[in-house]
Amino acid sequence: MTRLAGIFFSVVLLGGCASVPTQYHLLRAQSEPAAQVMANEQSIYALRHLDLPNYLSDTIIAYWQADHQLTLEKDHRWAEPLSDNVRDVLSQQIQDISGKAAFYQYPLAYNIRPDVIIDVQIKELIADTAERDLKIRADWQISNAGERNPMSYRFNQRYPLESGDINAIVAAHQKALLALSQAIAEAL
Numbered sequence: 001m002t003r004l005a006g007i008f009f010s011v012v013l014l015g016g017c018a019s020v021p022t023q024y025h026l027l028r029a030q031s032e033p034a035a036q037v038m039a040n041e042q043s044i045y046a047l048r049h050l051d052l053p054n055y056l057s058d059t060i061i062a063y064w065q066a067d068h069q070l071t072l073e074k075d076h077r078w079a080e081p082l083s084d085n086v087r088d089v090l091s092q093q094i095q096d097i098s099g100k101a102a103f104y105q106y107p108l109a110y111n112i113r114p115d116v117i118i119d120v121q122i123k124e125l126i127a128d129t130a131e132r133d134l135k136i137r138a139d140w141q142i143s144n145a146g147e148r149n150p151m152s153y154r155f156n157q158r159y160p161l162e163s164g165d166i167n168a169i170v171a172a173h174q175k176a177l178l179a180l181s182q183a184i185a186e187a188l
Contacts, residue, residue: 024079025061025170029092030178044102045188046114047094050087051121057083063169064128076166086177090120093181098188117143118184119150127172129164134172138180142187155183 055062059081061073078085087105095103104112124137135158143150159175162168 020075022074023076023166025076025166026079027082027085027089027170027174027177029089029096030174031093031096031181042102043100043115044104044112045095045098045100045116045118046104046106046108046112047087047091047120048106048114048117049119049121050083050090052083052086053122053124053126056086056122056125057081061166061169063126064130066130073166086122089177090181090184093178094118094185094188097182097185100188113145115145116188117145117150118188119143120180120184122180125173125176127161127169129161129169132161132164133158134161134169134176136176136180140184140187142184151187153183153187155180 055070059078061076061078063071063073065071091103091105094100104114108114118140120138120140122136122138124135127134136155138155139152140155141150141152157176157179159172159179161172
């Protein structure tokens, strides 16, 4: 009997030590390229600054739970720093939606001089599993070359979560960034 108890204890102990493999998530551009690219337009567009809140600066997926508890999900991570991923997704989606052929990101090559500069500050981009939604709040400015007073815009939306799991949270991030990209593209 003690031998059976020892085997059972060993199985339980080993089972408790088994780690859950980390799952990685990556946001992707969801937009379709514009039906008509404005090839005759000579203007050069560039996304210069993208600022994110500190809780989005890492690869750990963060979300709110009940009672204002910020959860940092250790078993699910972004596949690359979210600031890089969001910058790439926004740039691609803005270019696709707007149809602007010459769209770049800073840092630029020495020979590229943008005519229109876009700066984006995402102030909030986080799911709330208790409220079952994701909130995005962002400001952006569009400046023409040599202009001192850029045009300023604001975006504030909520997107429902289909469930409280990580895949639903990632899908809501996708929807929110697509909507922000559409708003920025329409302002160009």
